Structures are given as C-alpha cells and as structure tokens.
Amino acid sequence: MSQHAPAHSLLGLPKAELHLHIEGTFEPELVFALAARNGIELPYASVEELRQSYSFDGLVSFLDLYYECMAVLRTERDFYELAMAYYERASAQGVRHAEIFFDPQAHTSRGVSIDTVIDGLSRAAADAHSTLGITGGLIMCFLRDLPVSSAHETLESVAHRVGDLIGVGLDSAEAGFPPSLFAEVYSRAAELGLRLVAHAGEEGPSDYVWEALRLLKVERIDHGVRSLEDSDLVDYLRENRIPLTVCPLSNLRLGGHVAFNALPALIEAGLFVTVNSDDPAYFGGYVGDNFTQIERVFGLSQSKLVELAQNSVVASFAPDSRKQQLLAEIDEWIGVNQGSQLSARR
Numbered sequence: 001m002s003q004h005a006p007a008h009s010l011l012g013l014p015k016a017e018l019h020l021h022i023e024g025t026f027e028p029e030l031v032f033a034l035a036a037r038n039g040i041e042l043p044y045a046s047v048e049e050l051r052q053s054y055s056f057d058g059l060v061s062f063l064d065l066y067y068e069c070m071a072v073l074r075t076e077r078d079f080y081e082l083a084m085a086y087y088e089r090a091s092a093q094g095v096r097h098a099e100i101f102f103d104p105q106a107h108t109s110r111g112v113s114i115d116t117v118i119d120g121l122s123r124a125a126a127d128a129h130s131t132l133g134i135t136g137g138l139i140m141c142f143l144r145d146l147p148v149s150s151a152h153e154t155l156e157s158v159a160h161r162v163g164d165l166i167g168v169g170l171d172s173a174e175a176g177f178p179p180s181l182f183a184e185v186y187s188r189a190a191e192l193g194l195r196l197v198a199h200a201g202e203e204g205p206s207d208y209v210w211e212a213l214r215l216l217k218v219e220r221i222d223h224g225v226r227s228l229e230d231s232d233l234v235d236y237l238r239e240n241r242i243p244l245t246v247c248p249l250s251n252l253r254l255g256g257h258v259a260f261n262a263l264p265a266l267i268e269a270g271l272f273v274t275v276n277s278d279d280p281a282y283f284g285g286y287v288g289d290n291f292t293q294i295e296r297v298f299g300l301s302q303s304k305l306v307e308l309a310q311n312s313v314v315a316s317f318a319p320d321s322r323k324q325q326l327l328a329e330i331d332e333w334i335g336v337n338q339g340s341q342l343s344a345r346r
C-alpha cells in the first residue's frame with residue numbers, strides 16, 4: 001500500500017485512476033506560478049479571483065475555462081510540474097496506478113510541440129513510478145470538436161513514439177460530435193498498437209456509447225452515465241463487462257444531481273463501474289474525495305467501495321502481474337480496515 005496515504009481510511013484504499021485529464025489538475029496557484037515564470041498576463045487579479053471562476057453551468061462552460069488556463073503551459077518543465085503535482089496528491093489518496101489523459105491539440109495549437117508535452121508528462125510518470133510507486137502512463141486524447149483531419153495529423157505526429165503512450169481517447173464538447181466521426185483514426189491507432197477508450201454518454205446520448213463500442217471498438221467508456229437511457233445498452237454493457245470510468249463529482253458539478261445519481265443506478269444495474277476524478281482542480285476533489293463523497297451520500301458499504309477499487313485495477317491496462325500486486329494491496333487494506341466505520345475515519 002502507498003506509504004503516503006492514511007491506511008485507516010478510504011483515502012488509503014489502493015485504487016487506479018483511469019479517467020483523469022492532467023490539464024484538469026491545474027490548481028489556480030500553479031496557474032499563477034507558471035504564468036509568472038512564463039511572463040504571461042492572466043485576466044485574473046489573484047489566485048482567489050481565479051478560484052472563484054471555477055464554477056460552471058455545464059461541460060462547455062467548464063471547457064472554456066479549462067482551455068483558457070492551459071495558455072500558461074509552455075515548457076517541458078511546466079508539463080512535468082503539472083503532472084508531478086497530480087501524482088503527489090493522487091498518491092496521498094491511495095492511487096497506485098494512473099492512466100492519464102492529455103489534450104495535445106490544445107497545446108500544439110498554441111505553438112507548443114507535442115514532443116515537449118509528452119517529454120514533460122513522461123518524465124513525471126517515470127519519477128512518479130520511482131519515487132511514489134505509481135504505475136500507468138499516458139492516454140492521448142483527440143479533441144472531438146476540432147476537424148477530424150487534426151486528429152489524424154496528431155496521431156501521425158506521434159507514430160515515432162507510440163511506445164510512450166498507452167492509448168488514445170476522445171474528449172472535449174460531446175454533443176454534436178459523435179464517435180463515428182473518428183472511426184478511421186481509431187482504426188489507425190489500433191494498427192499502431194494503442195489501447196482505445198472514448199468519452200461517450202456524458203452530455204451526448206446513449207447512441208454515442210453504442211457508436212464508441214461498435215465503430216471505435218473501445219475497451220472502456222469514459223463517463224457513460226447516459227447509458228441508463230437505453231436498457232438494451234445497459235444489458236450489453238453488463239453482459240460484456242465493459243468498464244465505465246464514472247466521475248461522480250464531475251457529474252455533480254456539470255450535470256447536477258440527475259447525473260450524480262447515475263452512479264448508484266449504474267451499480268444497481270450490475271455494470272462494471274470505476275470511480276474517477278476527471279478534472280479534480282475544477283470539480284472539487286481528487287479520486288479519494290470522490291470515494292469519500294459517494295460513501296457519505298449514497299451510503300455505499302465498505303465491500304461495495306472495495307469492489308469499486310478492485311474494478312479500477314481490473315479495468316486498467318496494467319499487466320496482469322501488476323494487477324495481481326494491486327489486488328493484493330487491496331486485500332491488505334481490507335485486513336487492516338475490516339468492518340471499520342469508514343466515514344468516522346478521515
């Protein structure tokens with residue numbers, strides 16, 4: 001188990017994070033520090049004023065701020081420090097394996113080379129492994145609200161270094177940008193040996209989840225909460241044990257209580273659910289905080305919370321030997337926390 005997280009709490013429960021946008025871990029203090037270092041003027045007078053603006057009425061309003069803050073990310077060191085700060089926070093919340101999303105087009109469009117981005121994030125991933133024992137790696141996301149040609153160009157631009165990536169994903173504004181648009185680029189990514197995931201069914205309809213499965217051939221669905229609108233899809237997801245990387249606090253902040261309450265319904269439907277933080281700097285909590293919140297609000301039992309952590313390990317792209325190690329760490333945690341009142345322990 002991580003020596004950085006309190007053993008006697010949910011934060012200490014070993015877990016994998018499978019739905020985390022590294023640019024969504026950009027805390028206001030670091031935004032200001034990098035803006036100063038890079039000589040970039042921010043349209044905010046203080047960290048507090050920027051933090052005050054971290055409130056949204058939906059995905060697109062969040063994305064506006066998410067892309068605005070990224071403007072200060074310029075150098076390999078900036079990406080390294082952004083990711084290292086996440087790994088340190090994640091380690092304190094029991095994360096032992098993290099497959100992190102990044103949005104290269106949001107940086108190359110600003111003149112930052114994709115190699116600068118991948119170099120910084122990869123160096124952080126290597127240091128997180130050597131200093132914190134966190135395994136995992138990088139999932140490169142295509143921005144679905146940009147031309148498909150841009151996704152093809154982005155993929156070809158990393159063909160020489162696919163060994164630095166785990167897989168590809170699809171994110172940004174979902175409504176009006178169906179997965180089917182990206183079938184060819186996903187087929188090319190598979191040819192390159194990359195794993196395949198995609199955001200679908202967050203604000204887009206359940207049909208987008210079908211398309212991601214059938215046309216993109218994804219192995220996991222990111223969010224997927226609107227799958228509940230289609231009982232045939234729920235049956236398919238359950239029968240085929242397709243992992244859903246659900247983000248409760250993100251759903252709450254962007255979709256309100258209806259979206260937030262999808263989690264217990266998905267669990268009740270017998271789906272293969274994992275719990276993740278999505279963009280923790282913006283949505284009020286890292287992955288351990290998500291576990292704490294769903295335990296408090298939904299009254300999930302310790303055994304159910306453990307199952308969610310086990311799901312995150314099994315649904316990961318880690319090698320089987322690493323999965324066995326992490327499942328053994330979870331068993332160790334159970335031994336230490338058998339039947340304890342989790343909410344009483346912080």
Ligand SMILES: [Zn+2]
Binds near residue numbers: 019199222
């Ligand atoms: Zn996301």
